[in-house]
């Protein structure tokens with residue numbers, strides 16, 4: 305199966321995925337519609353990748369549930385950590401070669417640092433970005449400064465209550 309890497313993430317209108325204290329209350333406070341399409345998206349995913357700071361956030365904030373059971377999960381870190389029941393810890397020397405070993409549809413969960421790394425390697429095929437009607441002024445940027453540039457085409461827009469989801473595909 306040819307792999308495709310998707311960025312699926314929620315952001316403020318001014319481009320932050322967490323506030324400066326790594327909190328997401330601004331996101332949970334927005335009125336959406338049902339699960340805002342999350343379950344439908346997750347069903348399409350075979351492999352999940354995330355940065356270590358996002359993994360730590362999940363362990364701290366959602367300790368009782370691992371939301372990605374049945375998927376291959378990889379956490380990027382420079383630290384040598386033992387794998388566990390849920391995830392493998394990785395620090396690939398050659399990112400494109402590593403990505404070629406991954407199965408099926410791949411979800412890049414974030415955060416910003418991992419997104420920047422993948423953009424610098426031209427490794428994101430689809431961008432499914434949910435915009436919350438919130439301005440924060442500061443925080444963790446969705447798209448950190450970096451050595452990348454992409455042209456995208458719009459595939460679809462959806463609204464879920466106060467959220468707007470923008471779905472783009474990379475123009476190759």
Ligand SMILES: NC(=O)c1ccc[n+]([C@@H]2O[C@H](COP(=O)([O-])OP(=O)(O)OC[C@H]3O[C@@H](n4cnc5c(N)ncnc54)[C@H](OP(=O)(O)O)[C@@H]3O)[C@@H](O)[C@H]2O)c1
Nearest residue numbers: 314321322326355356357358380381382414415416417418
């Ligand atoms: N709004 C949303 O939907 C959403 C989604 C995801 C995340 N978030 C938020 O985003 C924040 C985290 O984002 P972030 O940008 O600070 O961090 P991040 O991208 O989640 O993780 C950064 C970490 O990844 C590891 N890493 C980065 N590049 C690497 C490489 N080339 N090789 C190996 N490991 C590498 C490093 O871990 P080590 O330091 O261990 O080496 C680095 O500290 C959290 O607040 C989270 O809640 C929000």
